Amino acid sequence: MDVVLRERSIEEYRTIIGNEVDEIKKLAEPLKGKKVLHVNATAYGGGVAEILHNLVPLMRSVGLDARWRVIEAPDEFFNVTKKFHNTLQGADIEISEEEWNLYEEVCRKNAELIQDEELFVIHDSQPAAVRKFVDLNDRKWIWRCHIDLSTPNMKVWQKFSQYLEGYNRLVFHLEEYFPQGWKERSIAFPPSIDPLSEKNRDLDEDTIRKTLERLEIDPERPLITVVARFDPWKDLFSAIDVYRLVKKEIPEVQLAVVSAMAADDPEGWFFFEKVLRYAGTDEDIKFCTNLKGVGNKEVNAIQRATTVALHTATREGFGLVISEALYKRVPVVARPVGGVKIQVKHGENGYLAWEREDLAGYVVKLIKDEELRRKMGEKGRQTVVENFIITVHLKNYLKLFLDLLR
Structure with missing residues (x-):
């Protein structure tokens, strides 16, 4: 075809x-x-x-x-x-x-x-x-x-x-x-990534706010976002664990799990159900998928409203979602796997760690320090424009x- x-x-x-x-x-x-x-x-x-x-x-x-x-x-x-x-x-x-x-x-x-x-x-x-x-x-x-x-x-x-x-x-x-x-x-x-695509082009604040409101995300509260397919290698269970650890220190924090169900991945439905059950009834965990009408424009808006991007994959060929976040001046906290290592420079545009407690610590540090987020965000944007x-x-x-x- x-x-x-x-x-x-x-x-x-x-x-x-x-x-x-x-x-x-x-x-x-x-x-x-x-x-x-x-x-x-x-x-x-x-x-x-x-x-x-x-x-x-x-x-x-x-x-x-x-x-x-x-x-x-x-x-x-x-x-x-x-x-x-x-x-x-x-x-x-x-x-x-x-x-x-x-x-x-x-x-x-x-x-x-x-x-x-x-x-x-x-x-x-x-x-x-x-x-x-x-x-x-x-x-x-x-x-x-x-x-x-x-x-x-x-x-x-x-x-x-x-x-x-x-x-x-x-x-x-x-x-x-x-x-x-x-x-x-x-x-x-x-x-x-394509900086001019619907997922990455600039959006006005009104569009971002309206998108968040439709998805029941509070634009006034800190937001952790993980963009990943429902796949065992993405370890979304650890992403939820990190969020829960952060929430102990920052009770107002929210987590957006952003994903698309792909036609060539029948296993995705099975893991989608498992992650939903693991999340339980926490209303501050927002599942934003194409099942809810979330497409590239909505992903763009969510990423631009994100305080810290999180990536907990245990294996990752590259991880384009890392570059997407960095391009939008959002620092990334991730595990040092595969192509993630060449995108996230530890201490420069984000942080790398394996353990959930360490990942949560870096997320807390970034949420609490707006100037640090700004500096890392600018460095992240530069990294992507030059390389990815x-x-x-x-x-x-x-x-x-x-x-x-x-």
Whole structure:
């Protein structure tokens, strides 16, 4: 299925990155007209879809014939690929031969997504095996991995990695994710946020206040916000524990749990119910999801009203929500995992800690010190503009395409 995309222009970013726009245009000149196809599992929900909604139109704006297609698959397929997601991050889960066969069969049927393009970017595990069923060895194939592959379940990895044999490059967020034996074919660059997207563009105070009131969040009280999918790796139970510890010192504090139920994550419903039960009847814990009409604009408003952003994931490929908060000048308190470590600089734009008591202590410190929050917020914004916005991401892809086509 082709995803319909709105038009974007690289010129829109000149007010943010200045003459770097001209550098990007010059870099893209040899790629004009080149056909590029991105393939992933869902058109909404999660960071990958969010990136592609903004990145693919920008590729088109600098002259590439870039497109984005989404695989079609039954729910049973996504149950299997969720197991891939968890085992490739280290979980000890069995995947049956029948499940492997189902995975291959769905990817074989989706091979028809591949047409006459010259460069293919296949995202994550769900469509990875499509490459096996396409006889286009003269084209360039890229597998973009968005998860932490540093300590995979080796039994699963040894079998899954066979599907990657036909790829020219494997792209990861960090070098520490490179699989053993694949380093020569691997490169690393981080994902990005789009400062002009609905989730990140500036909002007026009236819009923010009205959004909070609709979601029953008190704009006059301190707000801790955690933005994460309902996934075991996100450890939202610890986020609630941290909030409860903070509430002992700051009784007026509120917690917003912000999430979207993604089409490719059937396990999400199970964890949603578990987290709801764990939260109990505390009226100061606000669940803000797409089930309540919370979309990108509402997430933007919540983040801009946030006092401290919290992230308690135990494994995290990157964590775009970190950059989103930092870009909005909100300091982040998080666990030092995966891509979080390269975004949050301890003591500069936020704090890193493993234990819930330590995380709570840093949150209390920030809520009580407005000047500290301001300084860290400015530093956070600078960190993102220099490293993690979409124009940097676009340049990295252009350099990769040029390298492969040479």
